[in-house]
Amino acid sequence: MKNECNDCICVLRSFVQMKDCQLELLDGSHTVVKFKRGDTIIRQGVFSTNVIFLRKGMAKIHITGPSREQIVKLVKAPTYLGLPTTFGDKINQYSVTAVTESEVCFVDIGAFKKLLTENNDFSAYILMELSKSELEAYRRCANRTQKQLRGNLADVLLEFSENLFGADQFTLPLSQSDIGNWVDAGRESINRALAEFIQDGIIQMQGREVKITDKKMLKMISQNG
Template identity: 65%
Template structure:
């Protein structure tokens, strides 16, 4: 499963284009690991000494709450994974699981820290990343708790089409109970609302393939709960 790679295109290439730091610093101090769809990348409660960078695929960040599993957010490439916990106390506060086949760079924490220290642009960039992601979490959370089911589901569908797949037609890589975990509801309720959306002609479903037929309606539903 593991395979070393000296000249892999992940963050090295990413930084080269963004001009964020000397890509050379990484050298072969990182490793690319492939994860098949559905496999865990990080497990809540475990110890971590690597910074992860998602160079291919899509993952979910989820935490085991008091009663059910809760999906906090989805992250698509290219992006760092779990920065706050790796930089923080090293104990992973959440799990990360592959929703599609993924390729993840594991960067040694020492190297990462050296980069942080030596490169102002880079550390600035990381700081900004953290800020953005916290604000993002706030918004996400506020929306979810204030809207009701139809609104939240509409949001998920819109988000998928706009940000995750950038098309109105996509293969939803989540089961209905996973969608439930994302919008804080049960599998059954997700099913019911999706059926409603279908019979209202807002979406069309074929297995896990979803096509959004009426984005305007979805946005309306998103707005008035």
């Protein structure tokens, strides 16, 4: 019987050579689950027993704070979900919700830790992923607090275009309320800023369909904040 993990993007993405016994360990210690848009993949405050890998789809990471919920990040497959909370605490420190139909691999944390111990190259890869995630969090925090709304909204649109969809025309994966939550602004403010971008010829919109028509100007707004 073919080992499902042998050709899985979870393994291939790491560019790490694994022994047959390590692949067998993964194959016997994982479960693949499909989620619909809006389904909860990880719930904050719940005991964590798995390492979670997003194989297909897109998801938002969000934290419930003292007064409200805060969207922290939007991610697309292939990527790990919840590594900091899985290894940093036994309790999930944030939630993850599917924003498109998604496919997720749940790997037993004991098996995953055993793999990290046995495969130094894979351990180095995971460390690199955690480091990149932390650096990105620092950058996002600085941008969100120091830029004005137009600069933050430009960042969001560029994030969608360049990192999540790889195209200048896409469907907004988040509602205007969620985008506002992401950049600490109200839905009405996001609506007005989008209208300004349309009026300035920077984007075109039809419902949730967006087309960036002046990317140079959008990047300038992003840079100037």
